[in-house]
Amino acid sequence: MSNPRNRTQSMEFRQQEVGYVMERWRAGDSCSLVGVGSVGKSNLLQHLSDESVQSFFMKDVAGGKPFKAIIIDPSMLGPLPSTASVDSEAIRCWAGYELMMHRLFLAFYPFNNLTAEDARIFYDTYQALQDGTNPLYAYMGLRYFELGLEIFMKQGTQVVFMFDEFEEMLKQLPIKFFLTLRGLRDANKRSISYLTFTRSPLPQLIKKFDIDVLEIEPFTELFNDNIVYVGPYNENDARNMVMDLVKRNERKFEPYAIDFLLWATGRYAGLLRSSFRALDTLGALDANTVMTRSEQLLYELVSKRAVRSECETIWKSLSDEERKMVQEFSGNRPNIDPNKFEIQQIFALLQQKQLLKVQGTRVIIDPPIFQAYVKSIASSES
Structure with a gap:
C-alpha cells in the first residue's frame, strides 16, 4: 500500500546506495546501513520502499515478481514490561512480532493479491496475534507471525523488513527475538531478508549494549558482507x-x-x-x-x-x-x-x-x- 503523503524523489536519488542495496535484495541478501545523524535516513528508507523505484532497479520486479519492502519503526512498539517480569522475554518477543505483523498488514491491505480465503485466514491470524493479554498468545506470537508470512511466501512474494533506528530494537527486544528472525529467514532464504539502519556499526552497538556477541551472532552474521556507510548527499x-x-x-x-x-x-x-x-x-x-x-x-x-x-x-x-x-x-x-x-x-x-x-x-x-x-x-x- 503506497503512501501518498510521502514526497517522492527522482530515480537518481542516492543512486549509488540504492543500486547496491537493490542488487543485494535481488540476491536475497540482508544489508546493514550505517550513517550518522543528519544524513537523511528517512528519505532514503522511503525511497527504498517506493514500488516504482524497486521496479526501476530490479528487472524481476518490473516483470511482475511480487515484492514488498516494509519499514519497521521501533518507536511504534507498544509498552513493554520490566525485564524482571516473569513473562518478560515472551511478551517482548510478542511485541516485536506484533509490530512486524501490523506493518505487514498495512503494506498489503486491502489484500487484492490474495484469494478471499487467504485474505480471511491472514486477517484471522492478524487478529489472534493482536491479543497480547493472553499469556498463551504471547508465547504463540512467533507461530502466528510465521503463519501470516506463509500466506505471502506461497505466492512467491519477496519481503524485506527495513528496521529504522535499529539501535532501539537491540535495546528493547531479547536476543531470542532476533534468533527467530534468523530462523524465519533460513526457512524462506530467497523470500525474506532484512535491512538495518543504525548510527554505528552493529558490532559496536552490541558491545555498547553489553549483548553476548556469540549468542546474537547467527542474526548479525546475515549483514557481515553487506555493510553500506551512508554519507551526505552527492x-x-x-x-x-x-x-x-x-x-x-x-x-x-x-x-x-x-x-x-x-x-x-x-x-x-x-x-x-x-x-x-x-x-x-x-x-x-x-x-x-x-x-x-x-x-x-x-x-x-x-x-x-x-x-x-x-x-x-x-x-x-x-x-x-x-x-x-x-x-x-x-x-x-x-x-x-x-x-x-x-x-x-x-x-x-x-x-x-x-x-x-x-x-x-x-x-x-x-x-x-x-x-x-x-x-x-x-x-x-x-
Whole structure:
C-alpha cells in the first residue's frame, strides 16, 4: 500500500546506495546501513520502499515478481514490561512480532493479491496475534507471525523488513527475538531478508549494549558482507533538495549563496534544511561577503538553535572515543598516537562515516559547519 503523503524523489536519488542495496535484495541478501545523524535516513528508507523505484532497479520486479519492502519503526512498539517480569522475554518477543505483523498488514491491505480465503485466514491470524493479554498468545506470537508470512511466501512474494533506528530494537527486544528472525529467514532464504539502519556499526552497538556477541551472532552474521556507510548527499541530490526548499518556501538566493550553503553543510540533509532556513539571518550574502567571511558565517550559523540541534544530532550519534578524536583534530596540535591499533580503528571508522578527511598532511573535520560546532564546544569547555 503506497503512501501518498510521502514526497517522492527522482530515480537518481542516492543512486549509488540504492543500486547496491537493490542488487543485494535481488540476491536475497540482508544489508546493514550505517550513517550518522543528519544524513537523511528517512528519505532514503522511503525511497527504498517506493514500488516504482524497486521496479526501476530490479528487472524481476518490473516483470511482475511480487515484492514488498516494509519499514519497521521501533518507536511504534507498544509498552513493554520490566525485564524482571516473569513473562518478560515472551511478551517482548510478542511485541516485536506484533509490530512486524501490523506493518505487514498495512503494506498489503486491502489484500487484492490474495484469494478471499487467504485474505480471511491472514486477517484471522492478524487478529489472534493482536491479543497480547493472553499469556498463551504471547508465547504463540512467533507461530502466528510465521503463519501470516506463509500466506505471502506461497505466492512467491519477496519481503524485506527495513528496521529504522535499529539501535532501539537491540535495546528493547531479547536476543531470542532476533534468533527467530534468523530462523524465519533460513526457512524462506530467497523470500525474506532484512535491512538495518543504525548510527554505528552493529558490532559496536552490541558491545555498547553489553549483548553476548556469540549468542546474537547467527542474526548479525546475515549483514557481515553487506555493510553500506551512508554519507551526505552527492552534489546533484543536494542541489535538488535546495531547489525544492526554494520552491516550497517561495524564496530566491543567488548561486554563490547556494554554493556557500552546500559547502558549509557538507551536503548533509538535516544541516541543509536547518541552514537554509537560517540564511536570511546572516544579512546580505553578496559574493564578497561569502568569499571573505565564510569562516565567520559558519559560527553565525552554528549559533542558530535549529542548526546547532542538527550538529548535536551528529555529535550524539558518535561514541565517546569518536568524540574525543574529533575534538583532538579540531585543535591546532592534536594529541593522537597513530601507531596504536585502537586509534587506527577509530580513525578509519570516522573516515567511513565521512567526518574526517585527509588533505595532504592535514586531517580536517567535515562538514565545515560541524567543525565549527566542535570548536565551539572546545571553547565553552576551556
